[in-house]
Amino acid sequence: MKQFLPDNLHSEAGRCLPSDPTMPSVQLRQVTATYEGVTALENITFDLAQGDQVAVVGPNGAGKSTLFTLIAGTLAPVQGTVNIYGSGAQGHRCVGYVPQRNRIDWKFPVTVADVVMMGRVGRIGLFRWPRRQDREMVAQALERVHMHDLARRQIGELSGGQQQRVFLARALAQEANLLLLDEPLTGLDLPSQEAILDLLAQLRQQGVTVLVATHNLNQAASHFAKVLLLNRRLIGLGTPQEVLTPSLLSQAYGSQLHIIRSTQGDLLLADTCCDESHVPYFEEQPLPIPKPAPATESIFS
Amino acid sequence: MSGLDWLLEPLHYGFMMRGLLASMMVGIICSTLGVYVILQGMAFFGDALAHAILPGIVLAYLLGWPLAVGALIFGILTSIGIGALSHKGEIREDTAIGIVFAGSFALGVAMLSTVGGYAVDLAHILFGDVLAVSVQDLWVMFGLSVCVLLIVLLFYKELLVLIFDPVLAKVLRLPTTFLRYLLLILIALTIVIALQTVGIALVLAMLVTPAATAQLLTRRIPSMMLVSAICGMAANVIGLYLSYYVNIASGPAMVLVATLFFMLAFLFAPERGLVIQKWKPRLQQG
Numbered sequence: 382m383k384q385f386l387p388d389n390l391h392s393e394a395g396r397c398l399p400s401d402p403t404m405p406s407v408q409l410r411q412v413t414a415t416y417e418g419v420t421a422l423e424n425i426t427f428d429l430a431q432g433d434q435v436a437v438v439g440p441n442g443a444g445k446s447t448l449f450t451l452i453a454g455t456l457a458p459v460q461g462t463v464n465i466y467g468s469g470a471q472g473h474r475c476v477g478y479v480p481q482r483n484r485i486d487w488k489f490p491v492t493v494a495d496v497v498m499m500g501r502v503g504r505i506g507l508f509r510w511p512r513r514q515d516r517e518m519v520a521q522a523l524e525r526v527h528m529h530d531l532a533r534r535q536i537g538e539l540s541g542g543q544q545q546r547v548f549l550a551r552a553l554a555q556e557a558n559l560l561l562l563d564e565p566l567t568g569l570d571l572p573s574q575e576a577i578l579d580l581l582a583q584l585r586q587q588g589v590t591v592l593v594a595t596h597n598l599n600q601a602a603s604h605f606a607k608v609l610l611l612n613r614r615l616i617g618l619g620t621p622q623e624v625l626t627p628s629l630l631s632q633a634y635g636s637q638l639h640i641i642r643s644t645q646g647d648l649l650l651a652d653t654c655c656d657e658s659h660v661p662y663f664e665e666q667p668l669p670i671p672k673p674a675p676a677t678e679s680i681f682s
Numbered sequence: 683m684s685g686l687d688w689l690l691e692p693l694h695y696g697f698m699m700r701g702l703l704a705s706m707m708v709g710i711i712c713s714t715l716g717v718y719v720i721l722q723g724m725a726f727f728g729d730a731l732a733h734a735i736l737p738g739i740v741l742a743y744l745l746g747w748p749l750a751v752g753a754l755i756f757g758i759l760t761s762i763g764i765g766a767l768s769h770k771g772e773i774r775e776d777t778a779i780g781i782v783f784a785g786s787f788a789l790g791v792a793m794l795s796t797v798g799g800y801a802v803d804l805a806h807i808l809f810g811d812v813l814a815v816s817v818q819d820l821w822v823m824f825g826l827s828v829c830v831l832l833i834v835l836l837f838y839k840e841l842l843v844l845i846f847d848p849v850l851a852k853v854l855r856l857p858t859t860f861l862r863y864l865l866l867i868l869i870a871l872t873i874v875i876a877l878q879t880v881g882i883a884l885v886l887a888m889l890v891t892p893a894a895t896a897q898l899l900t901r902r903i904p905s906m907m908l909v910s911a912i913c914g915m916a917a918n919v920i921g922l923y924l925s926y927y928v929n930i931a932s933g934p935a936m937v938l939v940a941t942l943f944f945m946l947a948f949l950f951a952p953e954r955g956l957v958i959q960k961w962k963p964r965l966q967q968g
Binding site for chain 2: 496
């Protein structure tokens, strides 16, 4: 029966291991992509090295999720090429990702261990059942995110931070060498934030490349060695000091960014939240006391 | 009359014995596949598919083939048709289902209306008659049931990933299109198996009700499938006895028992039942 099925059904051990450590982990060349008929990314070119941990920042609709779907290989670019560890984005199966909360049915009858085991499915291969080594990988992955004592819980019974950690453990069980995380720290309880930051530090030592989309410029600056600033086009890629500058940030955020000069230095207010509907509200009906817009980030320079 | 006699008496009739075997098989298969149907939100698809295979049944009837063969061909054609119509995203899936469902059902009724005794035949197909199951039918049902269960077992983990997190299925490079069609075909097969017991109009209940009952009582897929299969089988057997002693049509009797099971679980499930959820806050307060 096997010869009638496509080749990619079977896992190929070692495919996730880069043969050449100097090879870029993520390489985009003149990539343009559309999402629902609209150009979401335009002419993006950059390289990331193996083990880079990068915060991807930009306003809403900047194309952060589109960039992730391109790298995961679930969306093909209209133009340009995407290479992951030297193979095309579709050829690589070791991209781990944490899904957006609203994409998951939390009433689904699966336990924590079941979800983590899903990360192994590609490697176990068709017509086979999980073996002892797969169960060990699952247990180890859960231990690394401090969730092993909750392995038998149904996923809906966990807190938001614990759920986030379960999906991180799934990516670990998948032996991903490229991790895509969307707002992994936002709104989490402190133990979960610490567990995730701790894990990111471990992954850095293992040479796992991590991309984190975030609205939080402070987090981007404090926890990541590299920042990728995006708004449909690539605006900057480098250290936080190089990228999070008033001129680049105002290129990315445009009218959503306010620079306030004070005696103590420049204060940047980047309104990065949710929708833009409240912006005209401010213009039409000035409030007696100007309230800061929700989810405002500040950086002192 | 002792309880045992009460249970055994109907089985002296060959048609009741065959009916009992058919009901049990249908209960197990439908309720197992039903778990996928409700988790994937495919209730409407299941109902539509049951109606859309009518032309196949009529064709098989006219040509003198086993009804299951005609039903199976149209079931698979319909599944592929709906998949192909909505695949590009131009037409929403529920719209595609509606179009294929109504069109195909109309074709079936039109074909049937050209044959004499139309009203009787239509009623038979719409509501099924488990007591008319032949030995040959039983073997066909058994063969198809084994196929369905085997496929579920072979692709268990891949189908689980596809239903729970389709993006992961793509990222792991699982053959998602193949798996999607496989699921549609499995549901088509299941409907064909169930057709003679409950008919087109009520087959949806077999797919959805026991699985929904099981979801209230369990927290993992394997146990949900098991509980669902037990519920479905029990409902069908009890329904069959009811139809014998109370003299009501067997298909509706089975569906009513399954519905009763669901209502009980909905009200009294140990953790997720309505009663416990209403009482828990009061108990904690007082």
